[in-house]
Amino acid sequence: MKTTKQTHSLPFGLMGFYHADPNFTDLSIIEIQTFEDQNDTDAKKELSEALTQEKQRFQSIRWTGYIKPSKTNDYLFYTSDDEHAALKIDDHIVLNGSEKKERISLEQGKLYKIVLEYKPKEEQNLNVLDTFKVFWETDRDQKVIIPKENLVFPTSVERSKEDRIIPKQDMKGYSSDDLPDSDDDGIPDDWEINGYTVIKRRLVKWDEEKHAGKYTKFVSDPMMSIQQVILIQIVKKH
Numbered sequence: 545m546k547t548t549k550q551t552h553s554l555p556f557g558l559m560g561f562y563h564a565d566p567n568f569t570d571l572s573i574i575e576i577q578t579f580e581d582q583n584d585t586d587a588k589k590e591l592s593e594a595l596t597q598e599k600q601r602f603q604s605i606r607w608t609g610y611i612k613p614s615k616t617n618d619y620l621f622y623t624s625d626d627e628h629a630a631l632k633i634d635d636h637i638v639l640n641g642s643e644k645k646e647r648i649s650l651e652q653g654k655l656y657k658i659v660l661e662y663k664p665k666e667e668q669n670l671n672v673l674d675t676f677k678v679f680w681e682t683d684r685d686q687k688v689i690i691p692k693e694n695l696v697f698p699t700s701v702e703r704s705k706e707d708r709i710i711p712k713q714d715m716k717g718y719s720s721d722d723l724p725d726s727d728d729d730g731i732p733d734d735w736e737i738n739g740y741t742v743i744k745r746r747l748v749k750w751d752e753e754k755h756a757g758k759y760t761k762f763v764s765d766p767m768m769s770i771q772q773v774i775l776i777q778i779v780k781k782h
Contacts, residue, residue, distance in 0.1 A: 572600070600670055618650075619647060619682055622687060
């Protein structure tokens with residue numbers, strides 16, 4: 545199993561991509577995601593006012609990043625809705641709906657790429673930002689939500705050119721390459737060229753009618769990866 549190296553420290557969490565279509569193409573929200581219990585009603589209220597109704601109906605969600613186990617052990621993974629989720633560790637699918645669930649051996653302190661895809665049976669609203677959870681268990685420990693300290697943001701890791709934040713295919717092998725990200729920083733070219741903003745620590749595509757005069761518009765060079773330290777500072781301020 546391949547491992548990789550963490551190059552610098554960023555906030556704990558995965559990079560979450562929330563889509564308003566079932567094929568990971570109509571992107572609504574990008575966020576730094578942990579799965580610990582929370583219920584940020586203020587954030588959801590502001591997001592509901594800043595997004596169109598169509599952009600609040602999520603049909604496919606993907607999280608990418610790395611996990612860094614605190615213990616060497618065999619791990620079993622679960623989600624809030626296993627039947628409609630698929631989870632891959634490095635190149636090994638450990639959860640695939642109701643068809644597959646198997647343990648995987650992970651070593652303490654090593655980094656493993658994680659890709660989690662969720663295609664709910666019914667459209668999800670903004671509540672899914674708080675309600676969807678990811679768990680792990682070992683033969684010695686009971687099932688718990690994966691602690692945020694064990695989740696590593698993808699841009700803080702030294703990656704190969706093939707190891708992209710936004711995959712070109714979903715886990716079933718279908719193309720999901722309708723969101724070009726030339727500099728591989730997790731922000732699609734279209735957003736970088738035409739603008740995005742930050743609402744309650746989440747990135748959304750710029751909407752002139754809804755956002756002008758209320759939020760700050762950001763643009764960046766899609767051929768030059770935005771310094772993630774700067775991005776995190778922007779997110780923290782909003």
